Amino acid sequence: MRVASLLLVWCLSVVTVAAQAPSSLATRLDELLERIEARAFDDAEALAAALREDAAQAGDDDTVALTMRLLGDMRIDQERLAEARTQLVAAQEFARSRGLRRRDLEATLMLSRVGAIDGNAERAEVDAIAALDGLIALDLPREATLWAFDQAIASVRGMAEHEAILVRARPYFRADDRFATACSLWHADGDHYFNKAAYVQAHESLTTALACYEGLPRGGGDAGRVLVSLGRVQRAHGQLLAALDYYRRAARLQEANGDIPAMLQSLNAQAVTYDRLERHATAERLYRRALGIARARSLERYEVFLLGNLGGSLLLAGNTAAALRELQSALEREKSPYLRATRLRQIADAWRELGQYDKALAAIDDAARELPTPGFDDRVSWLAAHAMITARLGNLDTAQHDLDEAVRMIEDARARTLPGDVARRGFGDLHQWLFAVSIDIAMRRSGMANALELAEQARARALLDLMQDDTAAGRAAPPKVAEMQALAREFDTTLVVYWVDRASTLAWVVSAERVRGYRLAVSERALRQLVGLAAGSGNVPAAINAALLGGADLHAWRALHRAIIAPLAADLPARAGARLTIIPHGPLLHLPFAALLDTRGRYLIERYALHYAPSIGVLAAAARRPASTAAARAMVIGDPAPLPRVPGLQLPPPLPHARIEARRVARRFTQGALLSVGGAATERSLREAVAGYGWLHVATHARVAEESTAQSYLLLARGQGGAADDGLLTEDEVRTLPLDGATVVLSACGTALGRVTGEGTVGFTRSFLAAGARAIVATTWEVPDQAGRQVMNGFYDAKARGAGMSDALRAAQLQQLRALRAGTVTMKAGDQKVALPATPLLWAGYIAVGAP
Structure with a gap:
């Protein structure tokens, strides 16, 4: 204390x-x-x-x-x-x-x-x-x-x-006060705002409190308490590693100042965060360490608190019976109404997991009585827990009512998040689980339209903010079903929308005339495995070599078609060449639907033109951007050199085929093209010149990060402009490019990939859309040079004939597929020419994102 x-x-x-x-x-x-x-x-x-x-x-x-x-x-x-x-x-x-x-x-x-x-x-x-x-x-x-x-x-x-x-x-209150009581009040003010989900005000008050304590001769221990509160703000925005940094700093300060109770709270906060990271073993070790200290110091109140949180951690780890024992033991000794309410809610979750729904309902109702004025997190958690229990008892209407209130609270809180893309994106990711529960129950109530609107509300919201005026007035609400149908009519397309949950996958087919919803019997885990197998299990060259020796393995492509397309067939267009707009989710974000193979041996691309968007709102925002006035002029980058050296990574080889590709693309733009190859292809030259061109083609190496602690980057030539010209064009730097209405073609490996979140894929396609691009062509795996050059040639041939993005890419992929089937695509193997197999890995890896 x-x-x-x-x-x-x-x-x-x-x-x-x-x-x-x-x-x-x-x-x-x-x-x-x-x-x-x-x-x-x-x-x-x-x-x-x-x-x-x-x-x-x-x-x-x-x-x-x-x-x-x-x-x-x-x-x-x-x-x-x-x-x-x-x-x-x-x-x-x-x-x-x-x-x-x-x-x-x-x-x-x-x-x-x-x-x-x-x-x-x-x-x-x-x-x-x-x-x-x-x-x-x-x-x-x-x-x-x-x-x-x-x-x-x-x-x-x-x-x-x-x-x-x-x-x-x-x-x-005065912000320049420097005495302990004033510091404490600023801290209390920040915690109060946090509990109301008023995160900007919370951060301001807590920052003032920290400065206040740091200005005192012996304020270190209490400064640590404020650091814990600031870490909570980071945690509420999904910034778990940043939160851990705050908590560790706090624990060091508190230990140095001999404030053991406060240090226990910091250890607890670390454990909570490791649970959020699903590192439950680490969380349990921290809880048990803190419990040992509390018992050795006879700090009974902290012992009871930590015992309850250990029970909550065991519950998250799936050790439900052990969790229930610890939680009930903590509840018997707990005196705080707030903590009693928390323990009762966790006990309700445990009873629900054990199938004891009446006991779960009694516990969750007791929790509400213990805490009549809960904060934001407590209220949202209670509503979700109550909804899941009442749904199990067959009362879906009450469950949906609870969840609707929780979603409204999240939507209100979203308007009060800290500024910046990372904070807004993290806040959305943090609450994906609640939307998943709400969508599932809405579908079970035959609320197909409501479920679809919730799925749209849950995804790519921070990206949509980046694409719009960054003010409350400038942010459009996610579209309703009627607006989705109007978009389908406007773009002459059928929207195919997915939501992947742990146990099943939901899908909706939205046309101008009707909307249909489906629950597909394929789990997230099964889809992840199938998508990985289809994409060569992470080793495309080895999969292509295997196809050369034994024929293309199309099992995963058939299984994926059977799981996520065949059940929708009755509502898909009958017209050959009709357009489908895919709004993927979860593992499907890394899947090129073009190669899904039906029982008649037809790939989906042979029936439809395909393009993709992370959400329907993003589709509308991108497609309604005015096309660049310089659309007939292109900036073309190919085979940058010398490449930057990245610590721990081998320098990638030169790309002579990329230089050839870049020159060919540049020649197609007869009204003007800036060709940047070799040492001319620097970040500085890109930033200075790209605004004058409506088309950007990049043929280079890419490094795509799927972990939250790393950035994806395109490799350009090392320049002379310092850190901003180091040759590593990161996804964050891409967002600063002036691409108003431009079309972007990323002829590099895996540029449609990235970390899968509620925002969709966090990587290059997202950053280029945020920078103002109207449409993007990117790749879902490592495309061999020769095959990639042929697909690009076909794409630009079709564009020259006046085709749109999705139609041009379809024409190129069909042309490549026909050539592979005819055995006319060959490679040298020693002194012989070998016909390449008709595997999707040689033609299906390109996707079109954004405007169709």
Whole structure:
């Protein structure tokens, strides 16, 4: 606890302002406060006993009462609550017997804190408000008034009056204050805003609190508590590694300052984050370490808290029976209404996992009664838990009602996230699970249209913000079903929308005339395996060689068609060459649907023109962008050299075929083309020139990162412009390019790949769309040079005949497929020419994203 440090400046001000105690007593009181602040509790206790005796002999009743109350504060700091209560009652009685109204009210306020910690929240709330009102009526100095607010706020945390007291306190706040009570109030203000999902205000108040504590001589331990709160803000935006950094910094500060209770909270926060990262074994080790420290220090309240969180971790890890035992044990000993509500909710989840739905419902209802005024996270978690239980009991209407409220809360909170793409993207990813539950229940209620709208609401929202005016007024809401049908009519397409869940896959077919929804009997895991197999299990050259020796293995392509296309056949267009707009999800984001193979041996590309978008809203935003006025002029980049050296990675080989490809593409743009090859193909030249061209073609190496800690980049030539011209064009740097309405062709390996999130694929296609591109052609795997050059030739031939993006790519892929089937695509093997197999790996890897 931080009680002692919160009181120091206020107590010093009492001595200075009142000037009632003899100087020797005042000096000793200062020394007592310093010992408490330094957590030298044994010394402080001896000093307090002597000071109290001497003050009594001197007839200084105010110093006696203050010393008694400070000893009570110290006992709270030591987690010795029974002794704290005894000491504070004695201080209260002494103050009353001497007519010391102020000291009486202070002791009452501190007793309310003990009562709140001990589980008597309602009585504590009443007493704290009465004591606060009494102290304010005494017209105390500002610092003393702030102390009273701080103690009252701590006493009513989680109760109905918490916000009202904060509102009353805020007029006294000053950002340049540098004393402990002021720091604590800024911290409480930030935590309050966080619990309301007002993240910008939370971050501002917490940053002020951190600066305040860091400006104090002994503020390190309490600064650590603020770091934990700042880490929570990062965690709420899905920035789990950043949150861990905050928590580790906090634990180091707290250990150095001897603040063991606070250090336990930091270890707990780390464990919670590792659970979010699904590293449950690491989380369990941290919980058990913290539990050992709490038990060794006899910190019972923290022991019970950590025991409950360990149970929650075991529940997330799937060890439900063990989790239930720990949670029930913690609940029996827990006194905090907030934590009791949390444990009851977790117990409800455990009973649900065990199929005991009546017990689960009783527990979740008890949780609601324990915490009548929950914060944002608690309310959303309760609604989701209640919905999943009532759904299991067959009450789908109640479940959907709960989930609708939770989704509304998330949507409201989304408007209050921290600025920036990373924060908004992380916030969306963090709540994907809730949308998954809501979509599933909506489909089970035959709410096909509602489920489709929820699926659209859940995906690519941060990208849509980047593509629009970045203000609340400039952000369009996700489209409703009627708007989706209007888009299908406008773009002469049929939308095929997917949502992949753990146990099944949902699909919707949206045309101008009708909307149909399906639940497909294929799980996320099965799709991931099939998509991986179809794409050569991560080794395209080896898969092509295997196809040369034994024929193309088309099993996965057939299985994928059977799982995700065949069930929709009745609602797909009958017209040959009709357009399908694929809105993929989960593992399907890395799947080129062109190669899905039906029972008659026809690939999907032989029936339809295909293009893709991460969401229907993104499709509309991209397609409605005006095409560049310089659409007939191209900037073409090929075979950059010298390439940048990347630590830990072997320098990739030159790309002579890419240089040939670039020259051929440049010659096609008779109205003007800037050809950048070799040393001319730098980041600086790209940034300076690209705005003058409506077409960008890039043929180079790419590094695609599928982990959250790394960036994808296109390799360009090393330039002379420092870090901004280092030859590594990252996905973040791509977003800054002026590509208003441009078309982009990325003739590099795997440029349609990236980390799969609720945003879709976080990689190059997303960044180019955010930069203003209208349409993008990219690749889903490593395309061999010769095959890639032939597909590109066919694509540009079709474009020259006036075809749109999806039609041109279809024409190129069909041309390549026919040539492979005819055996006219060959390669040298020694002195012989060998016909390449008709495997999709040689023609299907290109996809068109954005405008059709």
